[in-house]
Amino acid sequence: MQIISCTKKFHIEDKTAVAIGKFDGIHLGHQKLLSHILDKKDKGMKAAIFTFDPSPAVFFSNISKKQAGAKVFDDKRNDEHKMMISQLLTKEEKRRKFEELGIDILVEFPMDEETAHISPEDCVRNILHDQMNAAYIAAGDDLSYGYKGKGDFALLNKLAPELGYRTHAIKKLQMFGRNISSSFIKEEIQKAEMERAAELLGEKYYVGGLVEHGKRLGRTIGFPTVNILPPDEKCLPPFGVYFSEVRIEGQKYHGMTNIGVRPTVSDNNRVSVETFIYDFDGDLYGKYLEIALLTFHRKEQRFSGVDALKAQMDHDLEAGRNFFSRD
Known part of the structure; x- marks a missing residue:
């Protein structure tokens, strides 16, 4: 598996089927999403992951804590911060898991102040199209990207005919009456409900x-x-x-x-x-x-x-x- 990390300057020559997400835990919902890009390998595309490092949630949570200052960041907010930045899979575990699943290319795009201010359209045109060479893009139906998270699937679909890629929005999976999510799984782990966490993760x-x-x-x-x-x-x-x-x-x-x-x-x-x-x-x-x-x-x-x-x-x-x- 090719790993592109710690750089914003890269170009992938092969056509790619791109999955966008945080992929913390690679739970059942993530696995459903990944199956769609892995299927495209039979059509000559490289299965590629686009994710931010650190994730936007971690990046902005760290900024909030720094701005608030230790004196006003009370125990409750500290606990919330710890939950926000905790990871179901560390970077090394995630890399091993992607390789095991058959992913060809992993892009860990640096998340910083400059990245946070990229417009949604520039994300699609400059990164997904020009750099990732995306021919197929899949993500959760609640996808957000670009400055203040204003990018969505409507914009992806709007630009698709011009830029020549196809899209697929993946609906959330549900279990135990809730959407499967990393935060839900973390809640179960923090309660030592390891069997329930395993059901949500699929492993x-x-x-x-x-x-x-x-x-x-x-x-x-x-x-x-x-x-x-x-x-x-x-x-x-x-x-x-x-x-x-x-x-x-x-x-x-x-x-x-x-x-x-x-x-x-x-x-x-x-x-x-x-x-x-x-x-x-x-x-x-x-x-x-x-x-x-x-x-x-x-x-x-x-x-x-x-x-x-x-x-x-x-x-x-x-x-x-x-x-x-x-x-």
Whole structure:
């Protein structure tokens, strides 16, 4: 997959089928949209994604916080800001997912003050037509783009005959009585409703990353673990223990994952995703893993010491074996 990032100056020679969106999470609605551009590969077009980096929502949320200032940005607004900038998929996870799906070209167009002031018509003419070489454009039916988000599908359709592309507006999918959206999925994750989040996503929610070196305390008490340090923007569920699916180089294993700051054995408040892998023995340091969170087991808690922690982990591991035996 070709990635065009950190530049506004590019030109794609091949005709493209372009999907426009934020694609945070690549949920069922996104997958429906992507299927339309992937189908065009059979007609000689390159399947291309156009997205902004950072997303407009994150960009303008950061500006609002900066303008408001720390003194007047209260706890409620801080929570709203954190929700706004949190991501279901990090940039690296998103890139891996697009490549896995068969996307040919990913454009991560820089979002800044200059970009925010591009007129809607210039977005279509200069970027989608001239630079992206779009022959087909698909997006959600609530599409907005250009200065103050004034661009819409009506403008796309108006310019289509002149510029020689076709359009397709994708209607929102619904589930549980609501439109499927990234914000809806984030709400479910923040409530530790991992099964419901998986239904909305069309796959299990996961945290991907390279295995980091830790204190290796788990190995000394009989519970060797692998540790991933997620970036601050990664949307995480409440701190606690989750039963998980661990993906290692195409293989899947059962796991038990603690998300949190490990209050019994650490005082640095660094959030980690620490996983015990059932029936696995091997060195994974530096390797890329995906930890899919299947179900919530219990909240993270501080124990009186390592012995009490070990006793609880024995209980958790047995509960996990019972959980996985039901598969």
